[in-house]
Amino acid sequence: MVYEMVTNLPAEAIAKLNKYSDAKTVEDKIKALEEFISAVPKHKGTENLLYWARSRLAELRQEEEKERRKKKGGGPRIFIEKAGAGQIAIIGPPNSGKSSLMSRLTNAKVVISPNPFSTTDPIPGMMQYEDIQFQLIDTPPIISNEGNYVNTRVLAIARNSDAIIIVIGLDDENYLNTLKRVIDTLEKRGIMISMQKGYIRIIKHRSGNGINVVFYGKPKFTEEDVKKALSSYRIFNATVEIYGEPSLDDIDASLINAITYKPTIVLFNKKDLNNFKGADLPKDVLYKVVSAKTGEGLEDLGKDIFNILKIKRIYTKKPNAPPDKDPLIIREDATIREIAETINHSNIKYAKIWGKGAKYDGQRVGPDFIPKDKDIVEIRF
Ligand SMILES: Nc1nc2c(ncn2[C@@H]2O[C@H](COP(=O)(O)OP(=O)(O)O)[C@@H](O)[C@H]2O)c(=O)[nH]1
Ligand SMILES: [Mg+2]
Structure with missing residues (x-):
């Protein structure tokens, strides 16, 4: 297989991409990404790359807007400073029981209510597991019951977290459909809950002994292709982990931080109200049938979180x-x-x-x- 795409990138675009990677603030990232986008030649071969770059840019602009409001003394912060052994975002549609779960598992003071939009701000709380603690974050609904409303702030929290818990209420007649909508919403924004389809993780090193490629899947390209692709980005020292069957385009998406994998647990909640009729989920996504009200099914959740965090x-x-x-x-x-x-x-x-x-x-x-x-x-x- 011949790797053509990124070798077409002009040196200027590569320089901008490196500037983007090194940027520490949202403002600097936006500036570098804008410059990158204008330096990339527009043709069929760069379509995916530009798509990812533009979606990432849109997300960064939203983050910037939130930060600006926060500085003015207005709204709350989007990110929550990490604490404990891992930060886990609890997300889902309204009324699925996210806050109830949070209140059962942590010390946080949350609002539990049949009013679908009772949680307006993300709230962190610590969950004890043996001798360590996980930081759970209760969030406002990510999607609405009807319509197309999607909460980008929750997406930003999910992207920043170490793992995700998706809570789906079994009292929702179309709970499988609702779950699919949540997963699609995440994937559209580059947050993958499964590595089965394919995923590339690139860990850049400042110095070291070259490109070390680790295959956990069976992609249709070779170690040589990866090295060529990375050298066209002027990356010479890195560990590259390859899961599932990704395409070489995924290297671009990974470098630009557009695609990120989050280990995920799906909780089908309110088992006391309704029967669970099965779910078709990727093998690497763990799911459990629970009740936040009675605590049933939640006994091993700490161990499960520990395991998915690796x-x-x-x-x-x-x-x-x-x-x-x-x-x-x-x-x-x-x-x-x-x-x-x-x-x-x-x-x-x-x-x-x-x-x-x-x-x-x-x-x-x-x-x-x-x-x-x-x-x-x-x-x-
Ligand atoms: N029967 C039952 N009701 C639940 C359960 N979990 C949450 N609820 C109820 O569902 C409603 C919404 O719960 P809440 O935790 O506020 O959901 P959120 O919007 O996802 O945060 C409240 O009336 C809760 O009492 C459960 O496991 N069983
Ligand atoms: Mg809530």
């Missing part, structure tokens, strides 16, 4: 001292080296570990070793 807890310790009480929360597949880096150490010699990941207590392991959830790690420098 994180682990590591208790670090110093020699001859007990392990830290508060775990370090890190990616499930993080190595000893990455754990050391997050606690600001680079010259690791070896580590000693205790727990599920260890063959025996105090096993000596190297920097590339991957400890398991709840392991105790003593790093030696």
